[in-house]
Amino acid sequence: MPLATVSLLAWIVVLLCKGRGVLWPFLLVALIASGLTTAKIRTDLLDVGALKRKVGPVELSGRVISVEAREMGARIVLEDLKGPELPVSELPTRIRISLRDGWQEIRPGYRVTVLTMLLPPARPAFPGGFDFARNAYFQGIGAVGFSFGKPLLVARAHGGDNHTDLAIWLATARQSLSARVRGVLPGDTGALAAALMTGDRGAISPESTQAMRDAGLAHLLAISGLHLGLIAGLVFGGLRALFALLPFFALRAPIKKIAAVAAAPVAFSYLLLVGSSIPAERAFIMVLLALVAVLIDRSPISLRLVGAAALVVLFLRPESLVSASFQLSFAAVVALIAVFEKPEGRQVRATRQPGLSALGVPIRYLAVLSITSVVAIVATTPFALHHFGRFAVYGLLANLIAVPLMAFGIMPLVLLALLLAPFTADAWILKLMAILLELLLTVAHYVASLPGAVVKIPSLPTLPLVVIAVAGLWLCIWRRPWRYIALPIILLSLGAPLSRTPPDIIIDESADLVALRGPNGHYGFSTLRRQTFERQIWMEALGSQSVFAWDEKGDRNDWLSCDGLGCLYRKDGWPVAISFDGRGLEEDCRRAALVISLEPVRSAHCDDIPSDRLFDRFDFWRNGTHAFWLDAQRASVTYRTVESLRGLRPWSGGPD
Known part of the structure; x- marks a missing residue:
């Protein structure tokens, strides 16, 4: 209540001071108080009933919410738990259990019984490190564990409210499609294809996952702006080109706006299929706002889009503010838009210019791709150092090869495979995609194997990271010369790990x-x-x-x-x-x-x-x-x- 009261009073003052010079301090207070209020409400509404002690072995029955394939077995999430050995007051809302065998026939919505050992979600392994319990809490998971033997199928039917039924239907579709893709394409190729089509990354081997990270290509594994933007862009550009081939229709209808309207539901369907992760939600909101900008004849590249997307994501999931995915994705997008919305940036990214030769187009594209990769790497490096304590030295080299491969080869095939999947006619597309995915994995493993591919340094502390984030926003938002005051502040803050004394x-x-x-x-x-x-x-x-x-x-x-x-x-x-x-x-x-x-x-x-x-x-x-x-x-x-x-x-x- 105190937070909500301060927020309300601050907003009242903002409305009363509109048009006066004292607006900004009260607006800042209003925004911060509103954010804290939203975070508090979100935290209290979850109430996952986290387990406080080790329990088991204990026999529990529950309804399957999701099944995530792993390299060795699978992880299932259960809710609506019942156990004769535990009182209802001790049972969490949801639990996540690791299975070795017997998971292949389980589908979301089934009710199963499993003999399991339950543990509270793990706390950080290092002071100030990643908090596994916090992450589980905001996923609604109150306990984790592992099973003894195979789960016993109790019932195939499921019931629940409309929201639960829709979530289970989507999870079932996701699992079935992932299993089909991995059946057609075995090994890491199939696992990577399933990750791009359904967001299910669990089956990718640790070796390939590590190689992608060391090569600076980990962003290709997480469904983010690149993937959703390409899906929406392919539909938008493809339909617009198709309509342009029909002169009678193209000269009488706003084909650009029609293509934008058609691209939105396709992007939303892809978002539902791959799961609503933070980068995917952020990317969809920005894609949607960009398509709306096309409809109202406004520029789709603007920091206002980023601000609107951030407000929506933080309103729905305020806990995402401190997550790596939120920080990395927004840092990259803010920096890229700040560079390319300037007149010089618009000049650089314009590929169709008078007098540009046939050879000049690919050269200019390569230059734009290089600038994009450099800007994204520079913008995300402080956050990567904070969360992972590592820097991919050859990330630019790997991205110059992998991003065009993803944009012009893999993602168009992903879209085509998704369109053909309901008719089980996607096998030949998947096999063609496998060739490009093998090439992508080869690039990742080669770059990761180069001498000095990864530099490990102590993690960047939280306070310098906050200073860098504020200074970075100052640098990207302002257009006057005083914006460059942020550069020495960023450089000094980046040196913070060098002054840290490691523990004895x-x-x-x-x-x-x-x-x-x-x-x-x-x-x-x-x-x-x-x-x-x-x-x-x-x-x-x-x-x-x-x-x-x-x-x-x-x-x-x-x-x-x-x-x-x-x-x-x-x-x-x-x-x-x-x-x-x-x-x-x-x-x-x-x-x-x-x-x-x-x-x-x-x-x-x-x-x-x-x-x-x-x-x-x-x-x-x-x-x-x-x-x-x-x-x-x-x-x-x-x-x-x-x-x-x-x-x-x-x-x-x-x-x-």
Whole structure:
């Protein structure tokens, strides 16, 4: 209510001050308060009933909402849950379960029974890292798990409200089409074709997915503006060209506007088929507004379109503001429109000019494509560094080959295959598409294999990213010379990771994985055989590539020494005890300035050390992964935990 009240009062002041110089501060307050109010309402309305503790094995029955094929099995989402072993109050609204076998015959709408182990959605693996529980919450998923054996089909019929029935029908169509495509085209080629036609990317192998990322082509896997824009553009341009071949009709009817009207439902159908992801929604809204601009004889390339699309997306899904897909897609589009809506930009992108030779057209197209790729890469790099901590060095080279291949070859075949799919006459189109998809994968794997294809750096912190986003908007929106004030601000903010001091000690929430930073900056791990997922996330966040295990390298007498009871880690001569066994804890507390016990400290073995210098397994279990910074000169310890940075949210709170 306070947020809503501030928002309402601010909007009243804005209306009263219209036309006066004091409008902008109140407008800013009104927009921010409205955004916060919308976010709060959206969060409270979800109420997914997140699971608080590990449960199982337990037998549950539920209605299948979606089936997502993976390289090894599938993931299904169930709702309307019933379980004799759990009270209704403990059952989440929806759960997501991983299956190994028996999923091929399951369709959305079926009711199944499965023996499963349920877990709360995972919290971040690193302080300030990606929050899996938050992501699951806004997907309406309150628990995740895995099954024991095959699911048992209870009933094929389904019932529900009209919205649920439509969602199930679309999910069924998506699954059937994906299965058909992968049946015609096996391997990664079929999985990639299914991703472009239905948005189902789960079956693409990790190797090909990683190659696309390292080559800077990951945006081709996510249905976004490129795909929806090409689909709408193909329909719009194709119908307009077809109508132009009919002089009687073309001279008497507004064929451009008719083509725009016809392109809109095709784009909407494609959006429904591939699922309403944030990039797809943003792209559809912009395509729709561009088509409306054609109908009213306005320019379809304008930052106003981006602003309108952002307002609609944030009103429907305010949580998308902090997602990678929202930030990357809008950053690229804002930068591209800011460049090409200028007179110089319009001159560059105009391919039909008097005196332009036949050779000049492809050269100009290549120049426009190069500028587009450079602008998009520059605009999205800060956000990619924040979310992924990596930069694809040869992304421009890969995009110069892959984008024309996608625009002029693959996407027209995708549109044709979708039109022929209801008649099961798309097999020959798919086989033709496979040739181009193989070429695309070959480009991705080749570019990703080049020396130095990926540069890993520590993730860009949130505050510098916000500064870069505001400065970038300042640079793109204004047209006066003062816009260039933003450039040094952006450059200085990009250097923030270089000034960050990486943590000296990292311990995961289960106390099963410990990382220690050596004098050379490389991290030594307690094990390289377990907790591989957590280790990978840590290294991405820290931008580190060289790791080793203690048991492989042995003791380092100058900074690390271990025995059967624990290890003694020295930072500039400052001792830190890492205890594996409580029998050595009392001695550790006498000798070390900081004591980290991987076992619970149940009795007063450590009277010689302050409580803020002693951490045990319960601390890690309660507050998540810990990262420690040691300052030997000041004899101080600074640490951050997952829970301290998450805050108190409906999806947080740690274990029950």
